[in-house]
Amino acid sequence: MAVSSGPVTGSLRRDDGLLRRIVTHRADYAYVLPALVVMMVVIAYPIWFTVDMSFYKTPASLQLRDRTFVGWKNYHTILTAPAFWSVTLNTLIWTVASTFFAFLLGLGAALSLHREFAGRAVLRAILLIPYVISAVAASYLWKWLYHSDFGVIGALSVQWGFTDKPINFLDNIHTALPSLIVVNIWREFSFAMIMLMAGLQTVPEQLLRAAQVDGANAWQRFWHVTAPHLKGVSMVTVLLLMVANFNSFIVPWLMTGGGPAGASDIWITHIYQIAFGRQNWGLASAYSVILFIVMMCLGYFYVQALTRGDKGRPE
């Protein structure tokens, strides 16, 4: 019951044309065709549409037939605007700091929860709350915590004598971005925790025992056995966090909207303002294309890490 018809496959050589191969395996291609069509419509077409629009000056209305071709001008405008570099710097700080500390905190939580103790299940459930809570709710919650007049944090810092008056966390160009990063870390560390907890469960007990007999103390056992074992899952976690952070929108948009004076503006919030605030669709598209390229690079490393993780796994 051969599925693919046509000439005998044995006569096919590697350098046979693509079309010829498709014809030979037409049944196989027919099976994946519906999926291909769906992906074309929902992924490839929007990408192409965005790339295309990035070369046009568009009217503020959505009357796209009134657009005019401007070539690379949008890209030129972006790369020469001072805002681009400050937004890029903000995005880098935001992404790297959030990822780094969320991972570190997640690792600490995973390691502490890995050992048996009373109340472990309850604590684990509590630590998962930041991850499962809605980003909108979390943003408003933290907005209240940070509030200069009614916020708990400001009140405590005055009461404990750290400051004379409550700090205006979100309305200060020096504290706005760090304050948002704290919220983001709080939201994301549970994700890192879940991933690393799963990883920890696959560390072979015998290896840890062998290291114990070999004379390794707890820290050396972690460094020589556990850490190498977590390498694959750590890479994946860090990359997933980086992609998520590059694409962050809800928290910065709801808490500061990129302000004050662009101090917490990152790429996505910036693009959103250009597109839906200034209605400059062409420029926003060009911005999106640049972001898309960066994300594809991260995606490449992600796939690399995934496949390397598979190859590196013992037994």
Add this chain to the structure above:
Amino acid sequence: MAKVTLENVVKTYGPVTAVGDVSFTVQDGEFVALVGPSGCGKTTTLNLIAGLIPISGGNIRIGDKLVNDLDPKDRDIAMVFQNYALYPNKTVAKNLAFPLQMRRLPKDEIARKVAEAARVLDITHLLERKPRELSGGQQQRVALGRALVRDPRAFLMDEPLSNLDAKLRVQMRTELKRFHQDLKATIIYVTHDQLEAVTMADKMAVMNGGTLQQYDSPKNVFDHPVNTFVASFVGSPAMSLVPLRRVVEGDAVALAGDGWQMPLSPANARKALSAKSDTVILGARHSTIALHDGPREGAVPGRVYTVEPTGDVTFVQVHVDGAIVIASLAPDVAVRSDTNVWLGFDQSRMHLFDCETQMALT
């Protein structure tokens, strides 16, 4: 190397007793096999000696030192694990060096010891490889090397050969025995394979249900099992055990089955009389049972159940009084299933067990 002493060692998990009151001494340079079925407590016992789990009672000494509360690293023992437990991210050389690094030995001494261990185990050409690039036998050798480099006071081995294929297992068995002879090492070796124990060990500790059943040389365990468990666990095929009725008429004692009697020799009669009840279990290894095709004086009637030729010897399973007795025959003797045969038991080599206590009658 040092001797290892267990005195009334107990390990309990809540209400469950994993190891109950185990005592034995492994002399300096002795190879002791801990054997028993799954869950008998043999691996737990090994982990107790290693210090990987704390004991609930009793004492463990390595040399003359009480080690009850010492960490594994301070007990100066080396361990070889079933899955080899090699560090997957380290090369063979670094795996071998690891226990020495942890003990902060100077670099040149580490290099010298690693090279020496690699030479002894013939793995010098593998030193730069990662464990996953090695075959099972090679990994096993590296695991042995990692135990060897440290010059420990005792080796603890947890089923080190059970992941190898049958052929390699036999080969590694020979090498391990040689390794023991050359190093005069104290080795405590856990296995569920009684053949490994019999072939390699100086002494066997047979365990069941968390308690030590018998601790003796393989020959004595084989020839003089203390109870029915040891009798049926050691030896392949297992010793046949048949519960029979004790019949006493004056001075004569016999064992009786359904419609037959087997008179016992004076020595066996004395043993049978010491049994607590009238049921005595007769135990016999296949090599001590003669098979006849007609009735004989003192022979026991049975019916052939299956015939299993193995090449040099043919095993015959015979139904005797509801139990199965395994006898052996030369391969050129033909026997057919469902024929009547008569079994002649060698009175000087048969075993009698008390049916109530399951202990050997002496």
